[in-house]
Amino acid sequence: MQFTSEQRLDDGVLEREFTLGEIPGILWTPGSASAPAPLILVGHPGGLQMMYPRLVARARHAAAEGYAAATIELPGSGDRPRSAAAEQARADLRRALEAGEPVDDEIVDRLVLPLVDKAVPEWRAALDALLALPEIGGPVGYSGGVIAIGTRLAVVEPRISAALLFAGSFVPRTMFEEARQVTIPLQVLLQWDDEGNDRQLALDLFDAFGSKEKTLHANMGGHTGVPPFEGDAGNRFFARHLK
Numbered sequence: 001m002q003f004t005s006e007q008r009l010d011d012g013v014l015e016r017e018f019t020l021g022e023i024p025g026i027l028w029t030p031g032s033a034s035a036p037a038p039l040i041l042v043g044h045p046g047g048l049q050m051m052y053p054r055l056v057a058r059a060r061h062a063a064a065e066g067y068a069a070a071t072i073e074l075p076g077s078g079d080r081p082r083s084a085a086a087e088q089a090r091a092d093l094r095r096a097l098e099a100g101e102p103v104d105d106e107i108v109d110r111l112v113l114p115l116v117d118k119a120v121p122e123w124r125a126a127l128d129a130l131l132a133l134p135e136i137g138g139p140v141g142y143s144g145g146v147i148a149i150g151t152r153l154a155v156v157e158p159r160i161s162a163a164l165l166f167a168g169s170f171v172p173r174t175m176f177e178e179a180r181q182v183t184i185p186l187q188v189l190l191q192w193d194d195e196g197n198d199r200q201l202a203l204d205l206f207d208a209f210g211s212k213e214k215t216l217h218a219n220m221g222g223h224t225g226v227p228p229f230e231g232d233a234g235n236r237f238f239a240r241h242l243k
Contacts, residue, residue, distance in 0.1 A: 001129035013063045015056070020126055022080065024048060025072035028059035029135050036137025037068040038242040039130060041123065041153075041160075043145015045169065046077030058144070061231045067238065068136055072126050074146075075118040086111060093170075097196060108170045112148050116175075120152045127159060139242050143234060147188075147205070148175055154182045162186070162241035164234050167202035168194055168223055179208040186214040187237045189230060194223045 006016040012031025017024065026048070030037055040062050044051045048071065059069035076083045089111035096103050130136050139161040142150055150165045155178050167190040188206050192199065206216050215237075219227050 001126075001132075009056075009060065011060060011064070013060055015059075020072065020122075020129055023072050023122055023126070024078065025070060025126060026052075026055070026059075027068065027070045027130065027133075028056070028063055029068045030063040030066055036135055037066060038238075039127075039136050039138060039140045040067050040069045040238065040242075041127065041140065041142045042069050042071040043143060043150060043166075044071060044074075045146055046074040048073040048078045050078075058231070062143075062235065062238075065235045065239065067141075067235075067242070068130075070126065070130055072122060075115060075122070083114070086114065103170060103198065105173055109172045109174070112146070112170060112172050113174070115146065116148050116152050119146075119149050120156065123149070123153060124157055127157070131159070141238050141242050143238075147171055147202075151175055151179050151182060151205075154184055154186070160184060162238060164189065164237055167191075167205070168197050170198060171201060171205055176205065176208045179205055180210045182209050182211050184211060185237075185241050186211045187234065188214065188216050189226065189234075190216060190218045191223055191225060192218050192220050193225075196223055 001018050001020050003016045003018045008014055014029045016027045042055055042058055055071055062069045073080055076086050089107055092107045093111060140159050142153055142160050142163040144166045146169045147165050147167055148171045150163050153160055154163050162185040164187045167188055186209055190202050
């Protein structure tokens, strides 16, 4: 991990951009931390610079409660090399949604499964590097992002103690078996009128999760209409499991 820039935000949060090999990322740490901070991995659907305003808002909200937060760019997003197969799958998905047609499982598999296979090892490598920093002490939570990535991470990464998942992206049905293997505490956020999401699939996935503690927060509105109070609800969720 190499830090490439840093700035102190107006609330005292230290923001540092870094690279991990070819992968860009951002780390935010609380300004007043007197001990190594718990860490929240901040997921997103790709396009780190485009997503920055929402990511920094989430990170600052977490930092106010004493958490460090970090994110990395997804494979094939931002300035990272594109995959022709992924671009074709994304175009097929967009075409089906615009036509009001059901999204074929084969399209979802082509788009999501390779992304999960590439992204999860990168998140784990980033976690290795982040936990080696003296200012980061764990435990670790995962928040947001592509829900299929969060599901896989919750299964394979024992250092993640709790996950706040956003049900705003398609999930291959083959991953439902992985969902049944998830045992960590979960909070799942669902926008009821999300125009780009299969609501019933999201509800079926929530039902499949094997966690004894799992909570579904469903709010009216579209994909970007998440109520501001859900940020506070997320902090309360992590306070129960990361402190």
